Amino acid sequence: MQKKLKYPHLVGSKWTAQQKTWGWRHFQVVNRKNQGKFVFAEMVASCDPNVRFWTNAKILKNPSEWQAGWQTLHEMRETEEIMGEY
Template identity: 80%
Template structure:
């Protein structure tokens, strides 16, 4: 019996992220949705301060520490 494939990004929905550069005017985002398309995984991000600001991003981009950091960080932590 084949082993079930391990899901990529299993804890994606609900995770919080800090953009290293303002993105659509904001830095703090939360993942509210995920979509699998073939081998790719996409995350829908929503700005924590403005729920009307939302966009889809390839989830692998979130691994780029020059663009995104896991969790919500203060401005001092970002610029530090």
């Protein structure tokens, strides 16, 4: 029996950083790497393909750092307001 793949839809997914990261907010995962029990995602800025870095894929699940999909600043503020009500 094959092991279940962690983060099976990681490659090709799009993310918005809550704070500018390397000068940008919108990124796409172009590669993944498994190292032991960790999974890493290679992120590329959507507006500058020269901006790329590796991050632990677990970090992407933290909503205070990343939002799934490409969000506008307005959408990000709305999400923050809704989260603040709970």
